[in-house]
Amino acid sequence: xxxxxxxxxxxxxxxxxxxxxxxxxxxxxxxxxxxxxxxxxxxxxxxxxxxxxxxxxxxxxxxxxxxxxxxxxxxxxxxxxxxxxxxxxxxxxxxxxxxxxxxxxxxxxxxxxxxxxxxxxxxxxxxxxxxxxxxxxxxxxxxxxxxxxxxxxxxxxxxxxxxxxxxxxxxxxxxxxxxxxxxxxxxxxxxxxxxxxxxxxxxxxxxxxxxxxxxxxxxxxxxxxxxxxxxxxxxxxxxxxxxxxxxxxxxxxxxxxxxxxxxxxxxxxxxxxxxxxxxxxxxxxxxxxxxxxxxxxxxxxxxxxxxxxxxxxxxxxxxxxxxxxxxxxxxxxxxxxxxxxxxxxxxxxxxxxxxxxxxxxxxxxxxxxxxxxxxxxxxxxxxxxxxxxxxxxxxxxxxxxxxxxxxxxxxxxxxxxxxxxxxxxxxxxxxxxxxxxxxxxxxxxxxxxxxxxxxxxxxxxxxxxxxxxxxxxxxxxxxxxxxxxxxxxxxxxxxxxxxxxxxxxxxxxxxxxxxxxxxxxxxxxxxxxxxxxxxxxxxxxxxxxxxxxxxxxxxxxxxxxxxxxxxxxxxxxxxxxxxxxxxxxxxxxxxxxxxxxxxxxxxxxxxxxxxxxxxxxxxxxxxxxxxxxxxxxxxxxxxxxxxxxxxxxxxxxxxxxxxxxxxxxxxxxxxxxxxxxxxxxxxxxxxxxxxxxxxxxxxxxxxxxxxxxxxxxxxxxxxxxxxxxxxxxxxxxxxxxxxxxxxxxxxxxxxxxxxxx
Numbered sequence: 001x002x003x004x005x006x007x008x009x010x011x012x013x014x015x016x017x018x019x020x021x022x023x024x025x026x027x028x029x030x031x032x033x034x035x036x037x038x039x040x041x042x043x044x045x046x047x048x049x050x051x052x053x054x055x056x057x058x059x060x061x062x063x064x065x066x067x068x069x070x071x072x073x074x075x076x077x078x079x080x081x082x083x084x085x086x087x088x089x090x091x092x093x094x095x096x097x098x099x100x101x102x103x104x105x106x107x108x109x110x111x112x113x114x115x116x117x118x119x120x121x122x123x124x125x126x127x128x129x130x131x132x133x134x135x136x137x138x139x140x141x142x143x144x145x146x147x148x149x150x151x152x153x154x155x156x157x158x159x160x161x162x163x164x165x166x167x168x169x170x171x172x173x174x175x176x177x178x179x180x181x182x183x184x185x186x187x188x189x190x191x192x193x194x195x196x197x198x199x200x201x202x203x204x205x206x207x208x209x210x211x212x213x214x215x216x217x218x219x220x221x222x223x224x225x226x227x228x229x230x231x232x233x234x235x236x237x238x239x240x241x242x243x244x245x246x247x248x249x250x251x252x253x254x255x256x257x258x259x260x261x262x263x264x265x266x267x268x269x270x271x272x273x274x275x276x277x278x279x280x281x282x283x284x285x286x287x288x289x290x291x292x293x294x295x296x297x298x299x300x301x302x303x304x305x306x307x308x309x310x311x312x313x314x315x316x317x318x319x320x321x322x323x324x325x326x327x328x329x330x331x332x333x334x335x336x337x338x339x340x341x342x343x344x345x346x347x348x349x350x351x352x353x354x355x356x357x358x359x360x361x362x363x364x365x366x367x368x369x370x371x372x373x374x375x376x377x378x379x380x381x382x383x384x385x386x387x388x389x390x391x392x393x394x395x396x397x398x399x400x401x402x403x404x405x406x407x408x409x410x411x412x413x414x415x416x417x418x419x420x421x422x423x424x425x426x427x428x429x430x431x432x433x434x435x436x437x438x439x440x441x442x443x444x445x446x447x448x449x450x451x452x453x454x455x456x457x458x459x460x461x462x463x464x465x466x467x468x469x470x471x472x473x474x475x476x477x478x479x480x481x482x483x484x485x486x487x488x489x490x491x492x493x494x495x496x497x498x499x500x501x502x503x504x505x506x507x508x509x510x511x512x513x514x515x516x517x518x519x520x521x522x523x524x525x526x527x528x529x530x531x532x533x534x535x536x537x538x539x540x541x542x543x544x545x546x547x548x549x550x551x552x553x554x555x556x557x558x559x560x561x562x563x564x565x566x567x568x569x570x571x572x573x574x575x576x577x578x579x580x581x582x583x584x585x586x587x588x589x590x591x592x593x594x595x596x597x598x599x600x601x602x603x604x605x606x607x608x609x610x611x612x613x614x615x616x617x618x619x620x621x622x623x624x625x626x627x628x629x630x631x632x633x634x635x636x637x638x639x640x641x642x643x644x645x646x647x648x649x650x651x652x653x654x655x656x657x658x659x660x661x662x663x664x665x666x667x668x669x670x671x672x673x674x675x676x677x678x679x680x681x682x683x684x685x686x687x688x689x690x691x692x693x694x695x696x697x698x699x700x701x702x703x704x705x706x707x708x709x710x711x712x713x714x715x716x717x718x719x720x721x722x723x724x725x726x727x728x729x730x731x732x733x734x735x736x737x738x739x740x741x742x743x744x745x746x747x748x749x750x751x752x753x754x755x756x757x
Contacts, residue, residue, distance in 0.1 A: 072626040075619060079648060080143040080640045083613050084126055084151055088158045089732055090637045091118050093658045093725055095162060099169050102740055105177050106374050106381040107660070112170055113370040119159070120228060120299060120368065123332045127155060127357075128301035131331055143615060143640065156356040167337075167362030170370075181381060182267040183373065185258065185364075188279045191271065195261050196279075199271065203280050207255065211277065213284045216246045222350040223248055227300035227328070230257075230274060230366060233343050234281065236288040244291060246346060249284065251277060251295070257369035270373070272364060294339045296347060297365050301328030333358045334365050383660055386749055388420035388538070394427070403428050404435070404515060407524055407548040413706035414544040415713075416530065417661060418748055421537035422453075425511075425526055425544050429454055432513040432524075433461035439521070440467035440514040442560045444506055447531040448486065454532045455486055459493040467514075468495045471563050473506045498564045501695065504579065506563060508683045508697035509544075512556040523553025527575075527699040529665040529681055540664040541745070543681045545699055545706070549574070552699060559697065578696035582684050583616055585698070589670040589678065590620040594627045596673025603629035604671030606714050610664060611638035612686040625651040634717045636663045638687075643727040654727035655735075657717065659745045667710055668698065679710050716744055 097103060098111035133140070134148040141147055146154070175185055191199070213234070214223045225231060230251035237244045251274050258270035274295050281290045333353045335344055337360040348355055379385070393412045394401050403424075406412065414424050430453065432438045441461050448454055462468045472487040491497045500506035509528040514521055530542030551573045559577060561567040570577070576585040590605055597603030605624060612618065612633065618641045621631050631652040633641065643654040657663055668680040682698030684690045701707055716722075723741040725732045735741065 072623055073647060075622055076648060078144065079622060079642055079645075080615065080618065081642055082142055082144045082146060082151065082154070083638055083640055084130070084142075084155055085158060086638045086640060087122060087126065088155065088162065090656070090658075091115055091122070092162055092165075093656060093732070094118060095166055095169070096734065097658060098166070098174070101173075104382050105174070105181060106376065106378060107383055108169075108174050109178070109370045110374045112166060112174065113368045113374065115162075115166060116366065116368040116370075119162075123299045124227070124302035124328075127152065128303050128328070128331045130155075131301070131329075152354075153356060156359075160359060163359055163361055166367065170367060171363040178373070181378070183376065183378070184267055184269045186261060186269050186271055188271065188275045191261060191269075195269075199259070199261065199276060200280070202259070203276055204283075207252065207273075207277065208280070208283065210252050210254075211249060211284060214248045216248065216350075225298045225330075225351065226250075227298060227302065228366075229253055229297065231296050231298075232274065232277065232293055233296055233339075233347060234285075234293045235291040235343070236285050237291050239287075239289055245288075247285070249277070249281075256372055257366075258372055268376075292340060292343065294336055294343055295365050296336075296339070296343075297334040298330050298351060298353075299332035299334070301331055303328075331357060334361050336360070336365065337362045388417055388422075390423040391419045394424055403431050403546070404522075404524060404548075407546055408522075411545060411547040411549065411701075411703035411706055413701065413703070413709050414528075414546065415709065416537045416542045416544070417539060421534050424546070425528065425532065425537075426453055426457075426534055428513070428524070428526055428546060429511060429532075430457045432515075433457040433464070433466070435515065436464075437516045438466060438513055439516055440469070441511070442469040442471075442556075443511040443532070444471045444473070444508055444563075445486065445532060446473045446507055446509065447536070448482075448533045452486070452532075453534060455490065458490060458495055462490075462494040469498065469560065469564060470495050471498050471500055471506055471560075474499055496564075500563055503693070505689075505694045507690065507694040508559075508577075510556055510559065510697055512553065512560060522548060523550065523557065524548050525552050525556050527552070527556075527682065527697060529683055539661055541661045543665040543667065543710075545681060545701055547703075563695065574700050576680065576682070576684075576698040578684055578690060578694055579692050582696055582698060583614065583686075583691045586617055586668060586686070587620045589668075590617075590624050590629075593629045593670055593673070594624050596671070596675075597624075597627050597629045599673065601673030601675070602671065603627070603673060604632075604669070605629060606632045606667075606669040607686075608634040608663075608665060608667040608714070608717065610636050610666070610685045613638055613640045614686045614688060614691055615640075617686045621652060622648055625649045632714070632718060634663075639727060641727075642729065644729050653718075655717065656725040656727070656732070657722070657744060658725075659723070659743060661745050666698075667713070669710070669714060677707075679707050681710075716748065719744070722747075 094111055095115045098108045098115060100108070103111070130148045130152050134152065138148070142151060178184070188196075214220065216222050225248070230253070232249040232251065234247045234249060235244055236247060255273060257273050259273055259276055261269035261271050263269075278293050281293060330351045330353050333344075333347055333351060335347070335358060339360070344358060347353070348358060374382075390396070391412060391414055393406050394403060412424075414421075416425075429441065429443065432441050438461070441458065443454075443458065445454070458468050458470055470487075470490050472490065474484050474487060487497050487499070509526075509530060509532065511526040511532070513524040515524060525547050526544055527547075528542060528544035530537065530540050530544070552575070555572040555575045558567070558569050558572060559575065562569055570580040572581075576582045593603035593605050595603075603624065605621065612635050621633075621641065624631055625648065628651060633639075633643075633652065633654045635654060635656055636658065637656075639654060639656070641649070641652065641654060643649050643652045666682055666684060668678075670678045672678060679701040680698045681701055682696060684694075684696035684698060690696050701710060717724075719742075721736060721742050722744040724735050724744075726735050727733075
């Protein structure tokens with residue numbers, strides 16, 4: 001068994017201070033933006049970087065680690081990729097799944113919807129932040145040397161390119177393929193008269209009463225446009241005076257986007273709701289001539305700014321800020337590519353949107369509504385359904401097996417969604433709530449489901465007079481309102497609800513159960529990489545460790561005391577906890593691999609995560625590569641590391657796997673030079689927000705069967721015959737080059753991972 005980490009790995013870092021978080025000119029066509037800013041993008045293409053303009057990352061805590069790297073070449077200045085453009089590269093990989101004709105047809109529609117909703121959130125948060133930085137006049141550049149304005153220009157050009165790809169994919173490929181399968185999206189002019197009559201009746205009875213046309217003139221100011229809503233821009237003419245007027249009409253968001261026209265024996269036809277409304281505009285403007293109508297959509301800044309150090313209740317402050325979110329400034333205007341210049345100019349002026357933030361969309365706006373079509377009962381057009389297996393350690397005989405008895409025999413590693421969340425992590429909490437010997441349950445909740453069995457179990461435990469503590473992170477982005485509701489429900493039930501530490505989001509996934517066993521108290525623990533959410537556990541790939549290890553139990557006890565009380569503890573036995581020790585713990589272990597390599601024992605680092613952006617970790621990996629350490633990185637999303645650059649990162653392999661399941665687990669492996677390898681799993685990605693502004697927890701996995709499973713997972717990801725993207729000096733390349741490749745997730749579904757002995 002590999003020794004657990006020592007406390008000194010955590011004790012040497014000083015606690016990090018939490019961070020606080022005129023009418024436009026006539027537009028330039030968005031498609032022209034790429035040509036205007038091409039020179040900006042060209043600067044990042046060199047694979048032989050020159051002398052450093054960016055200083056190597058330095059943390060005083062790492063001074064004793066610099067010796068191994070002292071004789072290595074200087075790190076170049078252009079060694080980082082831009083974070084925002086790397087995220088757009090990730091979303092392009094999602095779009096590539098929609099373009100992949102080997103995917104089931106409705107899965108392709110689903111990926112189009114995911115691409116669209118991903119882009120919405122990117123603009124609401126990341127682009128909004130860059131705009132705020134530009135407006136405040138902050139001169140700070142990104143790690144690749146770009147100003148906020150330069151990044152916004154590059155984002156606008158790349159977004160227009162991707163949106164055009166998305167439109168072509170849907171209009172020219174997916175829509176015809178759906179029609180061939182009897183699922184047709186039709187336009188008003190193609191509908192036969194009888195169907196038009198029936199739809200007209202539906203419009204009059206169900207749609208017309210909720211529509212409110214709003215005039216824009218000196219007596220009627222331009223109306224507020226809610227974020228992400230579909231709207232119609234309409235120009236009408238007075239037939240007597242010949243004067244033209246502008247009006248806005250909001251498309252109802254409480255009605256299905258796609259209206260079923262009829263269902264025949266072999267086909268089902270859908271009409272976009274905006275088409276139905278457009279066909280009846282004369283009824284909304286009687287006596288006027290409808291000259292033009294177009295659909296548009298606005299995205300607004302949705303980032304929250306809660307001053308947590310003010311002397312007020314955090315929950316009340318967040319509720320107030322949520323009410324303000326809907327009034328955030330616009331950050332993007334989406335119009336159809338057929339929109340006239342005068343309508344687009346009017347919208348840009350009235351909404352005060354930068355012309356480069358006008359995105360021209362070919363075809364339908366807001367393809368996130370394709371989730372409606374994905375809900376059709378057409379299993380032949382979707383991935384084959386699967387039932388997650390119960391981990392063999394908890395396989396039931398005539399009666400449910402006690403999780404506590406199992407964990408007294410040894411640790412259990414869980415791998416979702418291949419293994420059931422409901423019969424493992426969820427049952428752990430449910431059994432604890434029902435067990436009369438359990439005295440206390442403590443758990444963090446970051447995102448959970450709408451009808452959460454986890455929350456129900458905690459409420460039941462409180463009703464049974466157990467001590468129940470729930471740390472509910474009410475600042476979890478876009479889940480704030482749901483978490484506020486859960487927090488109030490838990491408090492009403494008698495659960496001790498806390499909201500974490502001022503200035504930090506609590507993102508760690510940990511649960512602690514204290515059980516009376518004879519004359520002693522035993523602690524049972526769960527440390528995971530994903531949320532306690534049974535719904536996302538079916539589509540997110542995650543890992544969890546269930547254990548009765550006394551040292552981990554003591555660590556979680558200490559961690560909960562930090563989260564609920566005034567403890568300032570920063571050192572732990574078998575955990576690395578951000579913001580104090582995750583970065584330094586990872587970097588220290590990378591440097592140890594350098595030492596092993598230089599001593600001739602061979603150095604190996606393998607990492608799996610969602611994103612890698614942190615300069616300190618990336619610089620340590622560059623140093624490792626320069627020393628000859630073999631570095632293998634699997635990253636789903638953002639990657640600021642540049643792989644395969646001669647003299648810098650030729651020993652670093654970076655791949656990305658995107659597919660049916662969202663690869664969400666974080667795993668860290670260090671070879672140990674034959675003197676003791678280490679595996680860690682947990683909630684932290686290698687990003688500033690995770691390492692400096694969140695409470696994150698990584699746990700060391702030492703059980704032999706569990707580490708064999710993690711080793712097998714790394715082996716599966718490294719296979720050269722699986723579908724993946726590989727990062728080189730010039731960007732991402734789809735692999736394998738000689739064929740479609742095998743789907744790793746499908747292979748794991750069919751065969752499962754080796755479980756050790």
